Amino acid sequence: MEQDSKVENQLEEETKDIPKEQNPGCPKSYLLHFNISKQKNFGRLVRSAAAFGVSEIFVVNSGKGKLDLFGHQGTAKHMDFRFFKKLKEVKEYCNENKISICGIEIIEGAEPVHKMPFRGDTLFMLGNEGTGLNQNQIDVCDQFVYIGQYTGKTASLNVACAGSIILHSFAVWANFQEHTRVGYKYEEDQVDGNSHSNIRSVLNHDADQVREERQRLKEMNDKAMDDGAAVEGIGDIFGEDP
Numbered sequence: 001m002e003q004d005s006k007v008e009n010q011l012e013e014e015t016k017d018i019p020k021e022q023n024p025g026c027p028k029s030y031l032l033h034f035n036i037s038k039q040k041n042f043g044r045l046v047r048s049a050a051a052f053g054v055s056e057i058f059v060v061n062s063g064k065g066k067l068d069l070f071g072h073q074g075t076a077k078h079m080d081f082r083f084f085k086k087l088k089e090v091k092e093y094c095n096e097n098k099i100s101i102c103g104i105e106i107i108e109g110a111e112p113v114h115k116m117p118f119r120g121d122t123l124f125m126l127g128n129e130g131t132g133l134n135q136n137q138i139d140v141c142d143q144f145v146y147i148g149q150y151t152g153k154t155a156s157l158n159v160a161c162a163g164s165i166i167l168h169s170f171a172v173w174a175n176f177q178e179h180t181r182v183g184y185k186y187e188e189d190q191v192d193g194n195s196h197s198n199i200r201s202v203l204n205h206d207a208d209q210v211r212e213e214r215q216r217l218k219e220m221n222d223k224a225m226d227d228g229a230a231v232e233g234i235g236d237i238f239g240e241d242p
């Protein structure tokens with residue numbers, strides 16, 4: 001008995017730095033970064049992916065330049081990234097690993113998300129802000145899903161909003177376990193400098209930090225304005241008007 005608990009403790013100690021599998025036994029979701037042009041949209045998608053239990057973020061990156069993730073609000077360090085040089089490589093990887101590629105688009109043959117038309121492990125791919133999914137993207141998809149809209153006031157949703165709705169629906173369909181709430185928030189995992197995430201090596205960290213700080217100060221200022229008093233000196237910090 002005592003021996004058993006000794007072994008258990010030793011096992012726990014040895015495996016404590018290995019990330020635990022989220023939602024074991026449930027289908028997995030993945031998100032692909034390809035053809036999204038605004039960094040803030042991708043940053044926001046990373047944040048939603050972190051919230052909705054996405055297992056990995058796939059990035060097609062020809063190796064040129066660093067990845068900008070403005071708006072991820074620190075969530076990238078919790079995520080695992082897998083890099084590919086070409087969309088074709090993504091398709092091969094998905095075929096080998098039985099991952100269905102689902103295009104999120106208002107397109108002929110797409111199924112409405114409220115019907116939960118998911119098939120198992122799924123990689124989600126969104127279209128460009130201006131032009132939607134391109135032909136290369138369409139050609140690698142196994143299925144398409146769209147979000148019903150109920151007025152004629154806008155032709156489509158913002159790409160990060162569309163992705164967030166789909167990732168949330170997948171989490172509901174896959175029966176992911178809801179995380180622990182604390183007060184008005186969800187309990188956040190602590191990640192130290194040795195985070196398992198491989199994002200640090202490619203993150204455009206300096207530019208990202210400056211933009212995040214600028215955004216934080218702008219939000220503080222907006223809030224202060226609402227409360228009747230602007231925060232002074234924001235323009236001085238960045239050498240420009242807030």
Ligand SMILES: C[S@@+](CC[C@H](N)C(=O)[O-])C[C@H]1O[C@@H](n2cnc3c(N)ncnc32)[C@H](O)[C@@H]1O
Pocket residue numbers: 104105106125126127128129130131132133145146147148149155156157158159160162163
């Ligand atoms: C702003 S939309 C693209 C613009 C639009 N295709 C056009 O031609 O004006 C950007 C992306 O968001 C996603 N999207 C936006 N609204 C959607 C909806 N109702 N259903 C599914 N995807 C949507 C799609 O991936 C789309 O390619």
